[in-house]
Amino acid sequence: MVMFDVPPVLLIAFPLFFAFLAPLIYYLSKKSIKFYTLGVLILNAILSYFLFFRVMDEGVVYEQLSGFYPPVGILLAVGYLGSILAMLINTLATINYVSFFDEKSHSLRFSMLYMLVTASSTGIVVTGDLFNMFVFFEITAVGSYGLLASKGTKRSYEGAIKYIVLGSIGSSFILLGIATIYGYLKTLNFYDIAARISTMPIEAKLMAFTFLVIGIGVEAEIFPLNGWVPDAYQGASSRVASFMVLGPSKAGIYAIARLIFTLIPFSDGYELALILGALTLLIGELAALNQKDVKRMLAYSSIGQMGLILIALSLHSQIALIAAVFLIVNHALAKSLLFLGSRNYASGILKNPVIGASIFIGALSIIGMPPFPGFWGKWYLIVDMAHNGLWFMISVILFAAIVEAVYYARFLFRGTGNEKVTLLPGEKIAIISLAVLLVIIALFPFLLYNPASNAATSFLGGGP
């Protein structure tokens, strides 16, 4: 399958470079900017496929940057999960960008920010260096602030400000965590840290863990650090919210996985993740139950899904990790589909059968109904829990699923928001493509299972 060995850095450098080239293109021809952006995103998605197949062939791909050898130089390390997520983020970002295509005034800034966030989200999942990850986190965050505010309404500004405040606090905490680790180990390379983390005094280790969990948790929408999520998603346009779900939040959950598996693995960390995951799941789903605003409801549901993924990660076993991959992919696909469709909720299945059926599929997949990927995720998760006898947790998950089904029933039956806009052609294309992707994974689950299985093995071995 491999046509040429893609260096991972290309995935980041390519859109970054073209993002900064964009003003030039805009200057030459204002209309072509959206085709330009789409072209860059498609090329980047193709690169991510090549990288994915390369990783599947060769195993973990390393690349050192800037001429220094690790641990001094920056190391990129693309593992199985990283390549899956890179592919996922780039593909979905491309599909999602199609939904912006009908925008009358297609602004330069928007395109640049979009490419920036795509590049840096990809960066988070391919990096092997803690500080590098922090930088990508910040670029993602800065880009996201801009995107969230791009709707230009009072609500979007308010949501963006809330995100800025919490995001900045989070980034300070990440920096504190980095400082703690660097102060003791004098290294920022993931492998180096993982190899020598046991030499750190226990207090310092715990403090570093605390700082990093709080910092990354803000991005990964973990309760109680996720106050910004409902407000920002509700304020932003549905398409931007969709992009936020598929890109930055997935990168955030990947960083959490790296933290609890590679960086600072210890049993209390897993336990904490389990408790946090259960709390996030329950509070997210319950808060969505009575929600009248569709986007806010989806945001709460998104929080709940993040909790579910965190639970799957916290079990640190092969099957649970496979479940986590399925849940991540499912959430990225289905939730961004639902966000895109949230403007069309009112017309339901009958008035527009294809869109209606797509939204129906998305909702089913999120609730976890077979044969969609969400089902496989929940199934493997529950099978693993049954192995370990975590019956209380299983009950929590099943209870949450019932709550979820109830409010999605309302979503499907009649939207309760106040926007009555019909979908644009671009949005329709995006929704249908996402539904098709869901169906493909539903029909051929092994396409995702095999890479996920590799990823789980690699993660359990402390790799990326």
Added chain:
Amino acid sequence: MTYELLVPIFIVSTALISIGLYGVMSKKNILKIILSLDLMDTGVNILIVAMGYLPGGTAPIENGNYKVYVDPVPQALVLTAIVIGVSVTALALAIAINYYRKTGTIELEKEGVMKW
């Protein structure tokens, strides 16, 4: 490594971070919140720079005239962090201006428009 020298710096940075957090938690004015965030950032940055500090150390530039040099990595980190902090502040201010244009006030409402 002489940690005694670092103690005042720890105190200063902890104080800055605490003041910043207090500001974020108590102020409604967006500008004040942004200032508080900057204070937090500064506190963290001071802490990181202090990590690499050695008494009498110089910058590790290869001119052969030094014996003790400070760790360059924290400085690089802090430089990056400062740049990021500046850009976040700029963006926050831009959004605050837009918010002001839309609402006519720079205070976040006591009860958020979007809640529950």
Added chain:
Amino acid sequence: MLVEIFITMLILALVAAALNKYPKISGIVTFFASLIPFLVVISWSQDIGLSFPQFLKFFTLEKSLNYNIGIATFMLKITPLGWFFLLLLASAFPMAILFSITFIKKNAGGFYAAMITSMIGSMGILLAQDILSFYMFWEIMSWSILALVMRSHDKKAIMSYLSFGVLSAMLILLGIMLLYSETGTFVFSEMGFMANNTTLIALSLLVSGFAVKGVLVPMHVWAPYVYSRSEEPFVAFLSGGLSKLGYFAMILFMYSVVGISVLNSWGTFRDVSIFGYTLAFIGALTAFIGTVLAIMQDDLRKLLAYSSIGQLGYIAIGIGIGTPLAMTGALFQALNHTFFKSALFLAAGAVYYRTGKWKISELGGLGYKMPFTFLAVLFAIFALAGIPITSGFAAKWLLYEAAIQKKFLFITPIMLIAGVGAFLYSYKILYGVFLGEPRHNVKEAPLSQLAAMWLLVLPLIIFLIFPGWFVDLTSPILKWYGLMPISHTPYTITTSLAAYNTLAVILALIGGLILAFALYFSKPQKVVPHTDNYLAGEPPELYEHISMHAASKYYEPFDEVFYPFFKRGAEMCWMAILKFVKILGEGARAIYTGIVNDYSIYILIFFLLLVGWWLIW
């Protein structure tokens, strides 16, 4: 071959959906698709030990199939139990489709596609040999029903179906996970059980999950809404066909997977396991409540919905008691219910198709205008009420006898009372809708609708004359469970208490009919307008505000007695639970105050809590 059949049906579903613009063509395509399961089930008859003639073997089908999808293996296999229930579903399904060719006009493509998908799911459930494929097909079936319920555009129906559907899915999932953790395998045949509490809890969870589809009290709350507000052909298949899947699954898990010896080891009551007795008791309660509520209804669909609930309760009684007699009775009742309830719902649809009315008090005299519909309903109602000339009687008689044999002093009277109640509401349908003064000048129902009804009624008449044939159908199942089939000839069923000879009954019936006709025609008849009866000669203008319809306040004293007790009791309990969860939801929402200062306080609190945790640790 089996995989190809599934794929063919799926493709035909897509074709039907693509033909959305042409409802009739789409319906005909679906009708052909719907015949496939029937041919399949007939082709399998020899494999499960029935002596069907060779020419009925339309397909050469493998008996079992292991289909690997890359990450899991679906194990499918035809068993006598699955075959019997597949026969029921595969017979009811084409009739529902045949009926809808003329009935469904709007968005027919989606309707047919979802119907075929639900049949695919049902086939998978009936063939499944492992937990994973069972659960997957169960959910596919469940969700294609949701798509059909959503066509009703009725919030109450959709919400209640979905909540209960997911509740049942989660109960089932929890149950099968408990079984899995107990035995360490997903395959039914490899599960060997210990009689411990885990298995008991698992089985209880499973049976309560299946009770949602089987519409047993208190899981029946969704059914009246869904049955009474969705399209009739779908309701006919849902009530007649799909609800049987719940009972299939109960038999499967209680008697195949867990096994009778384990059931008995949890304690017995007169040689019936306590578990089974509880199920039988719930079934009796369901029969009683359904019947009483059916008597009170004025809406034809609601009446049929509650009557459906009541009749399904009998199946649970038979499964619970679990003796050969009771099992035969339960299966017989399942078969009868499939045919008569489908026919009745279809007839209700035909009445609505012609008159546009659902209320019994607005209908009347249709027997003169739609005689064939009327006759079909008449036969179906005979079977429903268990009047001693139809197969319905044979089924109920077996069940009564099974209960009497075990001396169940509580269940038997309830069953009998519910049986009498069935007469009451059946008569309400007959009299209110089809007899009395004609009120509508309508034509007979279209041919496809009539054909569907009559093809459903026909088996009832056949099994009326030859109940022994039915026992032949069930004997592979009983043998499979190691039970002795009850002794029979085509005309007679012999049990320890008595023998039921249809030949004698039919001769008596024919004699009675001749006598009745002779009496009827011996005197000249006079038709009197019904106002004369009501008003005794007073001017009708004075009484315009009084409904003079025969069915209005038909059982008024009865309603007055029972209404206070049955006023949506179960529903109120569920609403209370929902309300509690909603209060929890309000609490969770209150966390997100929309104030950024609060959010940052949460971060600080979280930080302090974590540090506290580390300090304590």
